Amino acid sequence: MRVLRSSAVAAIAVAAALTTVSGCAEKSDKKDSDAILVKATDDKCEVSKTSFPAGHIKINVENKGSKVTEVYVYGSGDRIVAERENIGPGTKAEIVATIKKAGAYEIACKPGMKGDGIRQKVTVTGDGKQEKSDPALDKAVAEYRKYVQQQADETIPAAQKFADAVKAGDVDEAKKQYAVSRIGWERTEPVAESFGDIDPKVDVREDGLEKDQKWTGWHKLEKSLWEDKQITEDDKKLAEQLMTDLKGWQKVVGTAEITPTSMANGAKELLDEVATGKVTGEEERYSHTDLIDFQGNVEGAEKAYELLKPVASKNDSGLTKDLDKQFGELKKLLDDYRDGDTFKAYDSVGKDDRKKLSDAVNALAEPLSKLAGAVAK
Structure with missing residues (x-):
């Protein structure tokens, strides 16, 4: 259930094109310099890159506002393909993910954790790395x-x-x-x-x-x-x-x-x-x-x-x-x-x-x- 919560949650939804890998950021092969930086304030959602290749990505979030915020990645049809909730003022969060499908996405910040959020359109290019099936x-x-x-x-x-x-x-x-x-x-x-x-x-x-x-x-x-x-x-x-x-x-x-x-x-x-x-x-x-x-x-x-x-x-x-x-x-x-x-x-x-x-x-x-x-x- 999605409500204004009182304690921290790192909730990652099952989604159509993206799989977030939590708890393994230290194993990411992406350097911090390659990360997508998201600076969230009470009225802005600044994204350092609006185009990046499919594959493994890292999203580093910093909440510089006065309100608790959330960061979402949306795919087509406004489906939630990844999220991080309860990012407190002055705190940082990290999302390590794999996007396999190219296309149009949106990254949204939600000050106060309500509403449609402040959205930035991003484009994922290429086909992503095809991993061997297990x-x-x-x-x-x-x-x-x-x-x-x-x-x-x-x-x-x-x-x-x-x-x-x-x-x-x-x-x-x-x-x-x-x-x-x-x-x-x-x-x-x-x-x-x-x-x-x-x-x-x-x-x-x-x-x-x-x-x-x-x-x-x-x-x-x-x-x-x-x-x-x-x-x-x-x-x-x-x-x-x-x-x-x-x-x-x-x-x-x-x-x-x-x-x-x-x-x-x-x-x-x-x-x-x-x-x-x-x-x-x-x-x-x-x-x-x-x-x-x-x-x-x-x-x-x-x-x-x-x-x-x-x-x-x-x-x-x-x-x-x-x-x-x-x-x-x-x-x-x-x-x-x-x-x-x-x-x-x-x-x-x-x-x-x-x-x-x-x-x-x-x-x-x-x-x-x-x-x-x-x-x-």
């Missing part, structure tokens, strides 16, 4: 593609039960079905977010709305159910719209450009989702079903990791041993908060326990940020 990685991508499609397919009937309950005016049944309807989305959120128009329709929170944007989707209905404790005629229409939007997502999710490194970065992004939304309690602020989302994010991250593990372990066995350990410890800790076949309401989880969960997420996020580098060796 059968093991090809298999991982194929299996992951099946996984994300399966999650979308399974979300539709689960979401339909939720929508039907809303349309019937049954508050109790809608509450029962709410969190269940979101699990598939939470497991594959980075892929969903790569289609930039879907996430704002179905998963935006009230504080993430753009100017003049109508609030639709799960969280608007969540507020009605738990805070307002009633279902309006408008809510019934929103439930129908939610299903239309989710079915649209189901149809396109299989068309996402998925690569080994985008899988790795997507896994890291899922952990970022946990750190910035679930652990803080911001995501499900009315229903307090954050731990169910938490589990979905972790399961999705682990699935991507397990598919990439055969190759990553050959390139960096120490990293995969650490990841195995940290995934195991986080899942074990999460189990402590189970309540039958679900989880405790998050507002019943105390400050000390939230700190434990946060520490476990951070302990996993650090090595997970190196997975893309291990895969790309």
Whole structure:
């Protein structure tokens, strides 16, 4: 979910033409002198190069403004092909990436992390370096593609039960079905977010709305159910719209450009989702079903990791041993908060326990940020 966040995130979306490799900047063969420099201020987005060849690139970002900013790379159709969020005033960030396809792109800075951003058109030339295909990685991508499609397919009937309950005016049944309807989305959120128009329709929170944007989707209905404790005629229409939007997502999710490194970065992004939304309690602020989302994010991250593990372990066995350990410890800790076949309401989880969960997420996020580098060796 794309909202104004309170902690740093390096979220890299699965995208059509570009794969960002995080956690491996030290391995880049690009010299700093070859880097694309982006100077972001509150009213400017200065880019040092507006044309560069396809292949490995490095983007060095410096925020010289007074607001937290984001930097995006957009491809055709305004698809998000790379991003870096929460770049604080006076700080720097780096994106190491591979652009394989020539064409027109845009680099955008978003002061305050809202709106369309201040955009600069850039041109990528040439065909990029053609890398030898790795059968093991090809298999991982194929299996992951099946996984994300399966999650979308399974979300539709689960979401339909939720929508039907809303349309019937049954508050109790809608509450029962709410969190269940979101699990598939939470497991594959980075892929969903790569289609930039879907996430704002179905998963935006009230504080993430753009100017003049109508609030639709799960969280608007969540507020009605738990805070307002009633279902309006408008809510019934929103439930129908939610299903239309989710079915649209189901149809396109299989068309996402998925690569080994985008899988790795997507896994890291899922952990970022946990750190910035679930652990803080911001995501499900009315229903307090954050731990169910938490589990979905972790399961999705682990699935991507397990598919990439055969190759990553050959390139960096120490990293995969650490990841195995940290995934195991986080899942074990999460189990402590189970309540039958679900989880405790998050507002019943105390400050000390939230700190434990946060520490476990951070302990996993650090090595997970190196997975893309291990895969790309």
